[in-house]
Amino acid sequence: MLSNFDIPLLLGLAVLATLGMVTMYSAGFDHGSRFVDHGRNMLLAALILFTVAQLPPQRLVQLAVPLYTVGVVLLVATALFGITKKGSTRWLNVGIVIQPSEILKIAMPLMLAWWFQKREGQLRPLDFGVAGALLLIPVGLVMKQPDLGTSLLILSGGLYVIFFAGLSWRIILPVVTLGAAGIGLIVIMGDRLCEPDVDWRVLHDYQKHRVCTLLDPTKDPLGKGFHIIQGMIAIGSGGLSGKGFMQGTQTHLEFIPERTTDFIFAAYSEEFGLAGVLTLIATFTFVLMRGLMIAAEAPSVFSRLLAGSLTLSFFTYAMVNMGMVSGILPVVGIPLPFISYGGTAMVTLGLALGMLMSIARSRRIMQT
Template sequence: MKQYFRWVLKVLTVFDWPLLALLILMAGLGLVIMHSAVGGTDWRFASQVRNYSLAFIALWFVAAVPPKYWLKLSPALYVVGVLLLVAVEFFGETSKGATRWLDLGVIRIQPSEMLKLTVPMMLAWYFQQLEAKRMRLLDLLAAIILLAIPFVLIVRQPDLGTALLVLLSGFFVIYFAGLSFRLLVPLGVVMAVGLGTMVYFETDICKPEVDWVVMHEYQKNRVCTLLNPSSDPLGKGFHTIQSMIAIGSGGVYGKGYMEGTQAHLDFVPERTTDFIFAVYAEEFGLYGGVMLLVLFALFIVRGLFISARATTQFGRLLAGALSMTFFVYVFVNIGMVTGILPVVGVPLPFMSYGGTALLTLGIACGLLMSINHYRQPSQAR
């Protein structure tokens, strides 16, 4: 009996309780709003409960493994992920104009999701191996190559949303590893000038006959819809306009649980996945939206706190990158739902329906907990 209790205690100690409490709150809110979005308890609600269960199991398993083992596995996991992306290029299944899935017979997977984790792990492993205290130009170039390979392969699928998430997850590792802020200033200036030029010449560059060359037609349409949603209110701009109406109609206090008209009358498209925040904001209003953002902010702060306490370069870089990637998830999803960013198909963490995204987030949280629990050398043995 004593051995049993010791085992239970050991299992429970791997959890970071502040982080777990935030996850439980967000999961609870996610199931509540999912119940409303689907109009009751149907197969999607039951499937989402199963997805949460699998994500929690993955979280626990990953948290129980010391970071030193994840450090050793990082190069192999990265190589496997890249090889799977190459396999998608040649043998992938095409759906809705994009080739993102790979059928392995037993299971059907989307390898690009795996790279959201393996890319920052690989880069954190790389910088862990470097002996130099300051990043040299050669080190930066090698890191860029490691990041560029999966980014290009995912863009070719095409899946720009996931590619940007992978790119940013790797960028955060490079930045935390010591990338000089001075190198980012010219990049920021170029981006600002480019965005200003697009806004100024929106009428000309968004004409149907204009080819953007570097972007697919649907990607061009998304950017042009962001610049002027009313240009095609019943077509390309329908998603953005209806989600903005739903959020605005919620007001300060919201319409009440399961009382959202925009969602329940099918005006909000993809209301269980990418646009679930519109359903939430319509029913719970400004107060509910602020409460959810506070939960997300606390999660990010806790992740950065774990990063700051990490005793290894690998743990510090990986925890910091995962925390900031979570921020990007939230920023991009709410940005596209509120009409300040183009629609790129990024889910809202722990709220949107989907097993693959929840599993990825669960593993990421498990890595954070592993880094926090095994931060003492004596615990890593």
């Protein structure tokens, strides 16, 4: 059963899973049943991975349109009848409480990969416009909830497909230049833009506060800046080799908020130091490179676009999480793959990696 699987990719994921279990045991030691639950979530993700990997990519093509349609319909239903918690309407009761936006993390790359395969050999600028519309509909609905972190993940997953499909650099470079100029303007004019009377219009107040806190967390060290400051203290105090397993003072004295979920990277860095961080980054990079190799060798346009998007989306999870904990990106609710606690995120990762393994497996079967 394992003979046609991509063994290097499996080994990379196994290393990440091991690091995740070790870190969760320490970070969640006095946090209820987090360690046991994390292990259960990993087993569920592994089961989903191996099950989805048995499906040929041709079956995945058939799921694209129905899954995308169901996801968008559920997002509309969430906007109309959803459950509101802490000011956000992200959940829907359909007998069980679900978060429909999670579906789009998988459905979006599937849908766009299906669209570009359908247009293979006859791509026109209009086709990229249709792909952009298909992407912006769910992204807009998720941002309206509001859920900036999930909307960015859906947006990035779709943009990766559009990029791999052959979007012209004449379009990409101006957008990147404008984005860089906007970030530079925010950094230069940070003090003025972050004054209470300035309305950013496009972003909600809490999103504005996250950006302003990133620029200067010391303005509110016991409030909005507390997460970033404590995360940076924990990372820096780890030194070269770390304080040792179960010896993290910031972690076990509960200075790190959300130490088993979004900020678990701070707990990991404190106990395993620079050596542990480099090991983790090297493992994520290995998985990234292996995923891109699978994409490059995929037998069809659909497989190639889907594998490339899922691989870069996986890496985006890791990059954004480590960046926000390190104080170089705004704080958003994005977990660190296989390290952070979270059942829904683990199931999504299992689905994505199962699809990637399906593509790798189909390539191996065709070669033999």
